[in-house]
Amino acid sequence: MTVKTEERHAQLELCIPYVFGRLNPGNRKQFEAHLTTGCEQCSGELSGLYGAIALMPLLLRQEAPPSGVRQRLLSRISSKKPDQPRNERPTPQREKIVPPVAQSGHSWYLYATIVLGILLNIALAIWVNQLVGTTASRSVQIADLTSELHKKQEVLDFLKAQRIEILPLAGVDAGSGAYGKLLLDPDKRSALVQTASLPAQSEGKQYQLWALKEKKYFSIGVFDVTSEKVNIVRVMALPAGEKQDIEGFAVTLEPKGGSVQPTGLVQLRSATR
Numbered sequence: 001m002t003v004k005t006e007e008r009h010a011q012l013e014l015c016i017p018y019v020f021g022r023l024n025p026g027n028r029k030q031f032e033a034h035l036t037t038g039c040e041q042c043s044g045e046l047s048g049l050y051g052a053i054a055l056m057p058l059l060l061r062q063e064a065p066p067s068g069v070r071q072r073l074l075s076r077i078s079s080k081k082p083d084q085p086r087n088e089r090p091t092p093q094r095e096k097i098v099p100p101v102a103q104s105g106h107s108w109y110l111y112a113t114i115v116l117g118i119l120l121n122i123a124l125a126i127w128v129n130q131l132v133g134t135t136a137s138r139s140v141q142i143a144d145l146t147s148e149l150h151k152k153q154e155v156l157d158f159l160k161a162q163r164i165e166i167l168p169l170a171g172v173d174a175g176s177g178a179y180g181k182l183l184l185d186p187d188k189r190s191a192l193v194q195t196a197s198l199p200a201q202s203e204g205k206q207y208q209l210w211a212l213k214e215k216k217y218f219s220i221g222v223f224d225v226t227s228e229k230v231n232i233v234r235v236m237a238l239p240a241g242e243k244q245d246i247e248g249f250a251v252t253l254e255p256k257g258g259s260v261q262p263t264g265l266v267q268l269r270s271a272t273r
Contacts (some may be wrong), residue, residue: 011031011034011039011042012041012042012045014027014031015042015046015049016049018031019049019050019053151234154234154235155192155232158185158190158235159192161185161187161188162187163185163186163187164183164184164185165183165184165185165186166181166182166183166184167181167182167183167184167249167270168180168181168182168270169181169182169195169249169251169268169269169270170268170269170270171197171198171268172265172266172267172268172269173267176197176199177197178195178196178199178267178268179195179196179197179268180193180194180195180196180198180251181193181194182194182249182270184238189237189238190235190236190237190238191209191220191235191236191237191238192234192235192236193209193223193232193233193234193236193251194230194231194232194233195207195225195230195231195233195268196229196230196231197229198225198231198251198267198268199225200224200225200226200227201224201253204255205253205254205255205256206222206224206253206254206255206256206257206258207223207224207225207233207252207254207267208221208222208223208251208252208254208258208259209221209236209249209250209251210249210250210251210252210262211238211239211246211248211249212246212247212248212249213239213245213247214245214247215247217250217261217262218239219260220236220238220239221234221236221237221258222254222256222257222258223236248269248270249268250262250266250268250269250270251267251268251269252264252265252266252267253265253267
């Protein structure tokens with residue numbers, strides 16, 4: 001009799017209930033018939049189980065019985081009446097074969113597979129979400145680095161000018177120690193601002209550079225200052241007109257984005273040569 005691999009696996013799950021006498025007569029008869037086929041898997045499993053059961057008494061704690069137990073047992077045995085012969089029930093001609101109890105294990109495997117699949121899907125969703133978040137964060141970092149690189153390249157290009165004029169910027173409050181320089185390229189009509197010891201702007205604020213012409217202020221541009229002592233902030237275009245028409249420059253602290261006319265106190269001031 002040839003037994004398929006699926007049958008061998010199902011019968012293997014009956015070894016434990018068989019050893020402990022938990023199989024119904026039909027399943028027990030079916031399992032014992034299976035053992036006659038010489039199934040090595042089931043025979044090996046039964047051998048290991050019987051060996052483990054034989055060792056179980058060694059794990060029990062050995063204790064001396066209370067005094068008088070032996071005498072009481074002997075007294076009970078001597079006084080016990082012989083058992084009356086029982087009427088044996090006729091053996092039915094056919095026994096209904098009940099499906100193996102171990103088949104319920106297949107349902108357990110099915111539920112375990114479903115739960116494992118759900119956990120894998122959750123883990124995959126978390127991993128994808130983290131990947132998207134990391135990618136977005138990296139994109140922001142790349143954009144910031146690209147902007148910073150553009151500013152540095154802009155400064156390098158400005159310093160390549162054939163003629164650069166340097167105009168000092170002095171702090172209005174002598175106690176602040178703030179000062180700066182305004183580098184002018186008259187040919188390209190652009191300016192590069194450098195500040196020192198100027199405090200970093202608070203949230204919602206920006207520094208703004210102004211040119212004074214005919215006693216009127218003209219905005220050149222806004223810039224930010226970091227906590228570093230020296231800041232080379234940015235290159236800005238000068239207003240239209242001749243440089244000699246500019247009476248002076250001033251730096252004020254304005255709302256973020258700049259103002260049409262100065263609203264904050266003057267932080268740095270300079271006059272043209």
